[in-house]
Amino acid sequence: MNPYASAPLYEDRRQAGRVLAGALAHYRGRPRLLVLALPRGGVPVAYEVAMALQAPLDIFVVRKLGFPGYEEFAIGAIASGGVRVMNPLPGMTVPPDALADVVAREQAELIRREKLYRGPRPAPDLCGRTVIVVDDGLATGATMRAALLAVRQQAPAWLAAAVPVGAADSCEALQDAADEVVCPATPEPFDAVGLWYRRFPQTSDNEVQTLCEDAHAREKKFQAF
Numbered sequence: 001m002n003p004y005a006s007a008p009l010y011e012d013r014r015q016a017g018r019v020l021a022g023a024l025a026h027y028r029g030r031p032r033l034l035v036l037a038l039p040r041g042g043v044p045v046a047y048e049v050a051m052a053l054q055a056p057l058d059i060f061v062v063r064k065l066g067f068p069g070y071e072e073f074a075i076g077a078i079a080s081g082g083v084r085v086m087n088p089l090p091g092m093t094v095p096p097d098a099l100a101d102v103v104a105r106e107q108a109e110l111i112r113r114e115k116l117y118r119g120p121r122p123a124p125d126l127c128g129r130t131v132i133v134v135d136d137g138l139a140t141g142a143t144m145r146a147a148l149l150a151v152r153q154q155a156p157a158w159l160a161a162a163v164p165v166g167a168a169d170s171c172e173a174l175q176d177a178a179d180e181v182v183c184p185a186t187p188e189p190f191d192a193v194g195l196w197y198r199r200f201p202q203t204s205d206n207e208v209q210t211l212c213e214d215a216h217a218r219e220k221k222f223q224a225f
Contacts, residue, residue: 008198009165009185013041013136016164016197017048020134023184024162028053030130032157036060038135038147039113040203045164046134047211053132057215058124059208060133061113062147063106068098074139075099077146078106080114080123081153087142117208121216126154133159137193138166138183141174148177165196 010016027033033055037046043059050057065076067089075094076086084103094102114123133147144161151159161178163171168186175181187196194200 009187009196010198012197012199013044013203014048016136017045017134018052019184020045020162020164020182021049021052023182024049024053024132024160027055027130027132027160032129034058034124034126034129034131036131036133036147036151038062038133038143039117040205040208041137042135043208043211044203045136047215049132049134049162050215051218055132056124056219057212059114059117059212060147060151061110061117062143062150063110064143065099065102065106067092068094068102074142077142078103078110079146079150080110081150083146083150083153085142085146085149087140113205116205117212126151126156128155128157130158131156131160132162133178134162136164137196138163138170138174139190139193141167141170144174145177148174152177165193166190 035046035050035055035057037043037059039059062077062079064074067073067075074087078084131151135144138144158179160180161174162182165185166183167190171181171183
């Protein structure tokens with residue numbers, strides 16, 4: 001428990017997504033709007049955002065690079081398109097061979113997830129689109145930054161980062177990577193994303209697949225009219 005928090009801000013990721021959707025209401029109706037979820041935890045949040053904004057939903061895989069032996073401490077992240085963002089921890093260095101092992105392991109997992117979650121569907125064309133990248137929270141910001149840099153390489157017309165809760169300094173630091181950063185809550189002290197949810201279980205591969213398939217089916221049904 002967070003000793004500084006009187007109560008969690010959100011029941012779970014789905015409820016947090018509905019709150020975040022309200023903060024993103026000004027995007028509803030924009031042409032060529034796309035919501036990109038960062039798996040796995042960002043998918044339930046982004047699903048609610050996409051439904052509320054009546055926008056298509058897709059995934060964008062990013063993998064945190066954890067400090068060897070203390071994987072909860074992020075030293076960087078990698079994303080589709082060969083993007084790598086490093087976030088060195090003060091006083092902690094990683095030998096090159098150990099870093100190479102971490103990168104190789106996370107790259108293999110990145111490829112596995114892309115194939116599993118998207119299936120036969122091709123990756124969306126992001127050029128000229130309004131893209132909202134969604135995660136369940138922002139701690140160091142390394143994962144979101146890697147995603148934004150990778151998406152920016154595909155020349156979207158507008159790029160936003162959106163999370164239900166985040167560390168204030170991390171949100172501020174992302175202003176140079178996104179056209180807009182949307183975060184309804186920046187509690188202090190922040191500590192960790194999961195402390196601001198009443199229920200914060202690990203999102204399963206099956207839940208990601210189910211939500212993505214449901215969102216895709218809704219999109220096809222909408223396009224049929």
